[in-house]
Amino acid sequence: MQPNRLRRDPHHDLKERSASVMNCAVMTGPQIPLNEALRSYCGPAAGPGELLRQWNADPLLLAVLALGILLSMRKLSRQPANGRRGLSLIALFAILYVSPFCAWGSSLFAVRVTHHLLLALVLAPLAAQLWRHQCQQVAGGLSAWTAAATAAMWSWHAPNLYAWAVTNDLGYWMMQASIFATATLFWDRIFRSPKPASIAALLAAMVAMGLLGALITLSSMPLYAAHFSTTTAWGMTPIEDQQVGGLIMWAPASTVYLFVALALVRSLTRREARA
Numbered sequence: 001m002q003p004n005r006l007r008r009d010p011h012h013d014l015k016e017r018s019a020s021v022m023n024c025a026v027m028t029g030p031q032i033p034l035n036e037a038l039r040s041y042c043g044p045a046a047g048p049g050e051l052l053r054q055w056n057a058d059p060l061l062l063a064v065l066a067l068g069i070l071l072s073m074r075k076l077s078r079q080p081a082n083g084r085r086g087l088s089l090i091a092l093f094a095i096l097y098v099s100p101f102c103a104w105g106s107s108l109f110a111v112r113v114t115h116h117l118l119l120a121l122v123l124a125p126l127a128a129q130l131w132r133h134q135c136q137q138v139a140g141g142l143s144a145w146t147a148a149a150t151a152a153m154w155s156w157h158a159p160n161l162y163a164w165a166v167t168n169d170l171g172y173w174m175m176q177a178s179i180f181a182t183a184t185l186f187w188d189r190i191f192r193s194p195k196p197a198s199i200a201a202l203l204a205a206m207v208a209m210g211l212l213g214a215l216i217t218l219s220s221m222p223l224y225a226a227h228f229s230t231t232t233a234w235g236m237t238p239i240e241d242q243q244v245g246g247l248i249m250w251a252p253a254s255t256v257y258l259f260v261a262l263a264l265v266r267s268l269t270r271r272e273a274r275a
Helices: 002-006 010-027 059-078 080-097 100-107 109-130 132-136 142-156 159-165 169-192 195-218 238-274
Strands: none
Touching: 059 080, 080 100, 080 109, 100 109, 109 132, 109 142, 109 169, 109 238, 132 169, 142 159, 142 169, 142 195, 159 169, 169 195, 195 238
């Protein structure tokens, strides 16, 4: 019997390596028991039959959104464009943080990635236009905020920080605020800077986002412990969920930066042609 114990099963080895990755993801940061992986600011992980009942009724969040609606309504008469931007921003925030989309991110890493990308690529540029004067008062140029926005996206998708953020309210809002704030200031500098510099920054952001997505997609093991037990109801394994999330970063998200860069190139060439 003793020699049989020394015989290694390749499937067992794979499980051990996966466990090692999970321990690295959790133990190198705040220690989070697996049974807490279902706990999230957005509510517990939900299956398809439960999702539409998972609305976030946080009174503080609802009060902030209501205040935002009132302020935006007041702006409609004096600054119609900003009033509309404000209402659009509130509606998008409600979709991300109040609707069942928020709880869906507790179940699937791919949905959480989509949430973060909507925050950085849709809400942030809208906020940069709405809060143009406030953004101007913040120090730092285009290079600094390109680096900061990239660092925020990479840092919060490191497995240990991600595990802490999705199981801790303080960590969750630190993650959301840092991704949103750095992306808002990045887009503000894109809108203000000379077009050649903005094009270079957009291409750098595209490469950084694509590289992060590629690393997540091509990982042979599941990295995000919070989703180890939450994907089955959606017909996916943790590694499949992770690969979808990585692909969303790698292709569609990177394409957004490329599309804006190409739009600026076209604008620049047209201006030079007229000159």
